[in-house]
Amino acid sequence: MKATEMRxxxxxxxxxxxxxxxxxxxxxxxLMLYKSRTYGDFTKSSxxxxxxxxxxxxxxxxxxxxxxxxxxxxxKVKGLYRLSPKxxxxxxxxxxxxxxxxxxxxxxxxxxxxxxxxxxxxTKFLKKIMDDLLANDExxxx
Amino acid sequence: MKATEMRxxxxxxxxxxxxxxxxxxxxxxxLMLYKSRTYGDFTKSSxxxxxxxxxxxxxxxxxxxxxxxxxxxxxKVKGLYRLSPKxxxxxxxxxxxxxxxxxxxxxxxxxxxxxxxxxxxxTKFLKKIMDDLLANDExxxx
DNA sequence: TTAATTACTTGCAAAACGCAAGTGTAAAAT
DNA sequence: ATTTTACACTTGCGTTTTGCAAGTAATTAA
Numbered sequence: 605m606k607a608t609e610m611r612x613x614x615x616x617x618x619x620x621x622x623x624x625x626x627x628x629x630x631x632x633x634x635l636m637l638y639k640s641r642t643y644g645d646f647t648k649s650s651x652x653x654x655x656x657x658x659x660x661x662x663x664x665x666x667x668x669x670x671x672x673x674x675x676x677x678x679x680k681v682k683g684l685y686r687l688s689p690k691x692x693x694x695x696x697x698x699x700x701x702x703x704x705x706x707x708x709x710x711x712x713x714x715x716x717x718x719x720x721x722x723x724x725x726x727t728k729f730l731k732k733i734m735d736d737l738l739a740n741d742e743x744x745x746x
Numbered sequence: 747m748k749a750t751e752m753r754x755x756x757x758x759x760x761x762x763x764x765x766x767x768x769x770x771x772x773x774x775x776x777l778m779l780y781k782s783r784t785y786g787d788f789t790k791s792s793x794x795x796x797x798x799x800x801x802x803x804x805x806x807x808x809x810x811x812x813x814x815x816x817x818x819x820x821x822k823v824k825g826l827y828r829l830s831p832k833x834x835x836x837x838x839x840x841x842x843x844x845x846x847x848x849x850x851x852x853x854x855x856x857x858x859x860x861x862x863x864x865x866x867x868x869t870k871f872l873k874k875i876m877d878d879l880l881a882n883d884e885x886x887x888x
Numbered sequence: 889t890t891a892a893t894t895a896c897t898t899g900c901a902a903a904a905c906g907c908a909a910g911t912g913t914a915a916a917a918t
Numbered sequence: 919a920t921t922t923t924a925c926a927c928t929t930g931c932g933t934t935t936t937g938c939a940a941g942t943a944a945t946t947a948a
Contacts, residue, residue: 611768611793615847615861616775616840624768625935626753633758643895650754654937659896669850681894681945690850697846698758700839705757708811708832719757767904785926796906801927823914823925 605663622668623694627653628661629701632687632694635671636733637718639740640686642676670694672741692737696730747805764810765836769795770803771843774829774836777813778875779860781882782828784818812836814883834879838872 610618623629634641634649646658653661662685665671670691676682687694699722706719722729752760765771776783776791788800795803804827807813812833818824829836841864848861864871 613853615844617793618851619843619847620768626762626766651759697842700842701761702757705761709760711755
């Protein structure tokens with residue numbers, strides 16, 4: 605797989621060159637919510653990603669240092685994906701997207717405990733979830 | 747053009763259903779930076795969007811209430827696009843994307859006065875740019 | 889030893905993308 | 919008044935990406 609081509613030197617544009625599609629950030633979302641996931645876990649999310657797209661996106665995200673794949677303990681066929689620090693740093697953007705969606709999109713689950721906590725104290729929530737994921741990350745350096 | 751279909755009730759997923767592609771948020775970016783743009787202005791941005799894609803994305807963003815198209819003063823052929831309040835509310839997410847890109851993507855222009863000001867005081871910058879765009883918005887109600 | 893799980897890969901039709909060229913209307917130039 | 923230019927799209931068409939279904943190879947569980 606060749607490196608992601610950048611259309612310009614705009615940081616927004618270059619970010620979108622990596623994960624500007626309907627799926628990549630949902631993978632990051634799942635890793636934010638669950639800390640680590642197997643390939644199969646991702647296929648079980650409610651948006652029902654096709655397995656070929658999933659395989660491609662995991663590869664692109666890994667190539668770009670956003671996620672890290674590690675072997676699953678005591679299992680030679682499973683893999684475990686988690687966010688790298690670079691991936692954890694995407695969480696503020698993700699949270700802003702969630703807040704926007706919660707505010708403007710009717711079917712978005714307004715009463716989710718997740719969004720509720722974010723709205724109560726965004727800074728605190730961000731720190732907690734990011735620190736937590738980074739700690740998890742440290743613990744998994746082999 | 748039919749309404750945007752949502753894959754789930756997740757606010758992140760639903761947001762991506764609308765603008766989860768490589769172009770839509772660049773249109774929002776241009777409207778954030780320049781307040782208003784004509785069709786031709788968008789084609790001149792450095793990422794060189796194809797005109798058929800541009801026409802489609804402008805339509806989708808307008809259908810979803812994120813941008814507003816108004817006639818250009820004293821010109822019957824030009825149109826002027828600007829952000830609606832709903833579109834202005836996307837700016838925090840856009841800024842987070844810009845910060846992430848600035849931090850992690852080599853070619854992203856680190857020394858841009860824009861990113862520099864954001865990093866100096868994010869809250870203040872956000873308030874200023876959003877208030878500014880909303881004021882502009884008020885003034886253009888016909 | 890057989891069946892089930894897991895993580896993909898492959899085939900194929902449909903949709904989206906990207907480039908180039910074309911169109912219609914209005915504005916500007918001559 | 920007539921031609922030229924500008925603007926905002928639209929169309930055609932080849933390429934790429936997507937999405938669905940089925941298949942595969944390597945474990946692991948029964």
